[in-house]
Each structure stands twice: as structure tokens, then as C-alpha cells.
Amino acid sequence: MIIKRLLAVLPVVFGVLLLTFLLVHLVPGDPVEVMLGESAPMADRAQLRAELGLDQPLLTQFAHYLQALSHGDLGRSIHSHQSITEMLLTRLPATVELALLALLIAISLGLPLGILAALKHQRWPDQAATLLSLTLAAMPSFWLGPLLMLLLAVWLGWLPVSGMNEPASIILPALTLGFGLAAILMRMTRASMLEILSEDFVRTARAKGISERQVVLRHALRAALLPLVTVLGLQLGSLLAGAVITETIFGWEGVGRLLVESIEKRDYPVTQACVLVIALVYVLVNLATDLLYARLDPRVRFAS
């Protein structure tokens, strides 16, 4: 089962590598001219073309790309001539920190609200929680972010507006990312709990005279949480993609901000590397959650 899942991931990783490699070749016209500007001298263009290997046949280029990647070499930035691998390594911790805090916020908000909504099905807590999750789902980060900034930083003055100079700076971007995920998690928890609560083993547990608290916490919740592992895995990846915009709003110097900066400077090798790294992290996190799920769920574990 584990080996099968690992083998299935290989073509996907290969496809991701191929697609990100081809990105630069989708640039309309001459990518070197787009990157350096029309006024760049011929010598500079030829040098960059040779440096990026764009003067070689496509297959050779892809082979070189893969070879360099296997050494952890993502090339150099056209602007700063810095190693892209180093640039990513300095930016990655900030994004991971942000994503983990957002995940924590989402879990501590989404789970209890989802359970509450399911327990009070079709009564006011359920309706209020559903309304909240619908509203949050309609608030993309570039609207929720400024709104939180306005409320918590400008009007109430509790938190710094943006940047990363103070430890409290992380709170606003983390809330922005976390609230969106909390909405999804809440919906999923509610649906999952509702399904489990109507199952026979819950009725049996109640019939045995166990307190409702025990029924919910010990019996229902454990079964209901299982499918959420997969959801969380999928969402952690979207969190990384969502970080692109959130980091831009709050001036948070992570990988997402690096991606946007590279697009603005037309530094395509950096753009390519950022997209590749985010996609690969996403694929690996999903693989890990699938394997974790298989370990946690006896039905999957014994089926194979």
C-alpha cells in the first residue's frame, strides 16, 4: 500500500517538474528580452541566454534542469545573481512559521465550532456557525486582511500594521490565513460529526448509559476526526498558496512575497523555483497525510 502510493506520486512529481520547467518557454516572444528589457546590449542577452541554457535544444535543457535540481541547485537570480536555493532557504522559515500558526488558529477555531454546530443541529448555534463559515468563505485574504488590519491595527491599535519587526507582527497575517481555513474546517467537522452521530455505535454507546460528554468526546469525535486529517493535508497546501497574497499585504518576507517580487522584476528563474517548491511541498504533505490516514484508520490499514 505504502509502496503503491509512493510509486503513484512519481509521475506527478515528474509532471510538476516538466510543467514548471516549461513555464519560461511560455513567455511570449524572447524570454531573455522580456527579462532584461528591450534596450539590453546584445552581449548581455547572449550571456544570459547561455547562462540559462536557452540556446540549447529543449530536451538537453530539461536534462540539465533535472541534473542541477538533483544537486539542490535551482539556478541564480537574474537580478541579484544570488543562489536561488539560498534565497528560498532564508525565506522558507518565515512562511512555515506563518502557515503553522494559521493552522493552529484554524484548528482551535474550526474544530470546536464544527462540533458545536453538529451537536446543536438546526438550532441557533448551528445556524450562526454556518453563517459565519459562509461569510468567511466569501472573504478572500486580500479583503479579510485589510479589514483585520483596519480593525485591529488602525482603529484599535492593538497590533502592528505590517512588516516583521515585532513578534506580534505575525498575528495579523496568521489570523487572515487561519480564518479562511477555519471556515472550511468548521464545515467539514460539522458534516463529519453529523454523519457519525447518526451511526449505530453512537446509539449503542448512548444506550449503555455513558454520559453525553463521553459519547461525544470518546466515541464520536475520534471517528469524525479521521477524515479531517486528509482535509488538513489538502488545506495546508492551499495555505502555502494563500500565503502568496497574505504575505504581500502584510510585507511578510516569506516565499510567497519572494514569488510576487520575482514576478514584478521578471526574474523568471526565481518565479519558477518558488512555484516548484510550493508545489512539491504540497505534493509531499498530501503524500504524508495519505500515509498517516492509512496508519490511523484500521479499515484502510487492513484492506490492503
Next chain:
Amino acid sequence: MKLLRNFTSYWPRWVLAFWLVLVCLSVLIDLAPDRISLEHVLLPPGSLAWLGADDLGRSIAARLAAGAGVSLMVAVLVTGVTLLTGTTVGLLAGYYGGWIDRLLMQVTDIFLAFPGILLAIAFAAVLGPGLGNLMLALCLTSWVGYARLTRAQALSLRERQHVQAAKSLGAPAWRIMRKHMLPLLAAPLVVEATYSIAGLVIAEASLSFLGLGIQAPHASWGSMLRDGVRYLLVAPHYVLAVGLSLMSVVLAINVLGDQLRDAWDIRRAGSD
């Protein structure tokens, strides 16, 4: 009580109707969304401008109407194109099975390996800014959901008796897909398309927010939000007006999707 119930079920339609009328009006009457008037820079809402003015003194209300037109046009056009391509891919994969299915699903898996809007950002970045490239980037990335949905359904539809009967009578494959399978797929696809319109309104705004969409001086909700964030401290009404508009549209479309789903009794992956 009945009035309240009517309101809760009809408000999404009213909200969408409001925006559609506004878009039509802005096409018929020139609201001058691009007219710069420097004495009105960042004017708060008032009698001179209902929703205030932006950083170049342009009417925020007029620009919201123009931006709504762009936003809805992009969302509807991209949904049309991707619905067609995604459904075709899904039907081919589900109907034929075998290596066609494996190949097509491998391709969709690769597209799904890029989380959220990342791939659209990447495409839009290399294609260059502009409305056409923005729509191309969204088309290239949004067909995957339909393909997976259609394939999953087609796999089971293929075994249905009426499909088997049509096949044994010698009906050509495209006719079986079009006449015998597609009508049964229509309801879930329409629900999916509704949610996707809401998603595309957000996606268009995201790309424009990053400067990858429609270019100045034309209005777009995403670029307005970006400017609004820049003047958040001095003119909060700017961000609030755009954000609330965007939220009203997305919320209305999503609730409409929920209503359609419930009315047609469709179980959607990951919904309640």
C-alpha cells in the same frame, strides 16, 4: 415569518440582479469611471460621490460598476470555456477507460498538484499582464474540477442499461456521450459551475490584486483593493466599498449554489 423565509431564499437572486442591472447600466450610460478629478482625491462618501473617490479623484461607485462588469464577464466566459473542455476530457476518460483514462487523469493529477491559485499566478506571470492573458491563465487551470467530476460520474453511467443498449444498437460514441450521458451529468455540473463562478470572481480579483490582471486606467475589483490597501490609513472607505461589493457577489453566488444543490439533491464531495 413567511416574509423572512422568502427573504432568506431570494436574497442571493436580488443581490445578483442588482449587480447585473448595475453592469448593464454602466454599459448603456457612461458613468465616467476613468475620469480623473484631482480636487476630489480620496473624498469620503458624501453628496459629491456616493461612495467617495479614489486616489485620483475618480468615483468609486462608477469604478465598482465597471469592475463588476469585468469580474462577471471573466468569470462567466472562463466558466463557459472550462466547462466545455473539462467535461469533454472527463467524458472521454470515463467512457473509454483504459490508457486514455490513465493518460488524461495523469494530466489532471499534475494540474491538481499545484495548490489553489498558484498555477494561475505562474501562467499569468509568464504570459504577461492583461485581460486576455488573465483569462487564458484561468482557463488553463480551471478545467480540472469538471474533468474529475465528469469522469467519476461517467464511469458509473457507462454501465447503465440505457447506455449499454445504445451501444449495442451501434450508436456512435460521441452520440452516446452527448445524448445518453451528458443530460444525466447536467445537474451536478451546473452546481459545480455556480461555485466555480464565485471562485473565479475571487481568482480574477487575486490576480488583478497582484498586478497580473487588467491594467490601469481600467477598473477591476482586485486592482482597486490593492490601491485601497495603500490608502487604508487615510481613506478606509475605499477598501470597505470594494471589499463589501466583492463579498456580496461571492456570498450570493455560493448561497445560490447551495440552494441549487439542495433542490437537486446532489451530494458534493466535501460538503454537508
